[in-house]
Amino acid sequence: RWVFVITPTHRRFTQRLDLVRLGNTLGHVDNVYWVLVEDSARRSHKVDRWLNASMVQHWAHLWRPTRGRWQVRGAQQRNHGIAQLRQMINEETDQALRKAYQDGVVYFADDDNAYDVALFDQIRQVRSLGAWPVGLCGGHFVQRCIVDPGTGKIVDYIAWNARNRKFPIDMAGFGAHVRHFLSPDSPEDVPMFNVSSMSGQLESDFIDGFGIPLAEIEPLGDNCTKVNVWHVRTAVENFTRYSFDELFDV
Ligand code: UGA
Numbered sequence: 001r002w003v004f005v006i007t008p009t010h011r012r013f014t015q016r017l018d019l020v021r022l023g024n025t026l027g028h029v030d031n032v033y034w035v036l037v038e039d040s041a042r043r044s045h046k047v048d049r050w051l052n053a054s055m056v057q058h059w060a061h062l063w064r065p066t067r068g069r070w071q072v073r074g075a076q077q078r079n080h081g082i083a084q085l086r087q088m089i090n091e092e093t094d095q096a097l098r099k100a101y102q103d104g105v106v107y108f109a110d111d112d113n114a115y116d117v118a119l120f121d122q123i124r125q126v127r128s129l130g131a132w133p134v135g136l137c138g139g140h141f142v143q144r145c146i147v148d149p150g151t152g153k154i155v156d157y158i159a160w161n162a163r164n165r166k167f168p169i170d171m172a173g174f175g176a177h178v179r180h181f182l183s184p185d186s187p188e189d190v191p192m193f194n195v196s197s198m199s200g201q202l203e204s205d206f207i208d209g210f211g212i213p214l215a216e217i218e219p220l221g222d223n224c225t226k227v228n229v230w231h232v233r234t235a236v237e238n239f240t241r242y243s244f245d246e247l248f249d250v
Pocket residue numbers: 007008009010038039066071072073074075077109110111112170171172202
């Protein structure tokens with residue numbers, strides 16, 4: 001099964017470091033389609049070069065500047081990725097490939113997190129909407145769902161602000177079957193990130209758009225006990241001697 005990995009990315013000192021690391025991971029995984037969306041008004045040659053140099057076989061290089069509310073980082077880029085993915089799959093002329101794409105899974109991978117290649121096999125198990133633990137996330141060593149061993153259903157969540165979020169799931173902690181994005185006849189009915197979501201509610205509001213109750217979300221990662229993705233914040237020193245433009249492929 002195909003995994004469509006949608007990644008927003010923005011210009012900063014650690015951008016190449018983070019993209020190299022993510023590209024190295026994705027390069028080890030078969031049937032990954034990487035949709036990289038720059039937070040930028042134009043396509044940057046550097047990112048294009050990095051993508052070409054990466055081991056990732058299937059990718060799309062997109063760009064979309066953040067307009068208006070910038071607080072919801074990456075939201076407009078992910079939405080652009082969804083819209084383009086929808087178009088790309090619908091316009092695929094190779095019928096066998098289109099059929100295969102139509103059974104894929106969509107995953108939103110921030111460019112700075114760390115991913116075990118095992119995560120992608122886990123993502124491939126998603127039938128409709130799946131969730132799994134995320135390490136070092138929102139003040140928790142592990143953010144995860146709690147599964148009732150009797151029913152095998154998710155009954156609760158250990159997560160930041162779990163009481164005030166309908167779906168207390170991090171961006172890195174869920175995957176959705178691509179049909180949710182393809183089947184609606186009207187593009188307005190496609191689940192999208194709401195750029196006016198309240199702070200901290202971006203994922204919860206988005207997941208709400210699938211119309212699937214919490215108990216029907218598939219707990220993956222050995223019933224939400226195995227961590228295969230971690231939040232990372234790449235630390236940088238305070239560089240005073242270099243301006244950004246002096247840096248060439250660092
Ligand atoms: C957390 C969540 O894990 C994100 O998925 C969520 O988008 C974010 O909070 C938020 O809603 O603010 P966090 O580590 O705090 O992530 O944020 P970043 O890693 O800085 O940004 C998340 C993604 O958005 C990254 O892929 C980053 O490259 C991208 N981004 C960030 C942009 O495209 N533009 C920006 O101006 C900043």
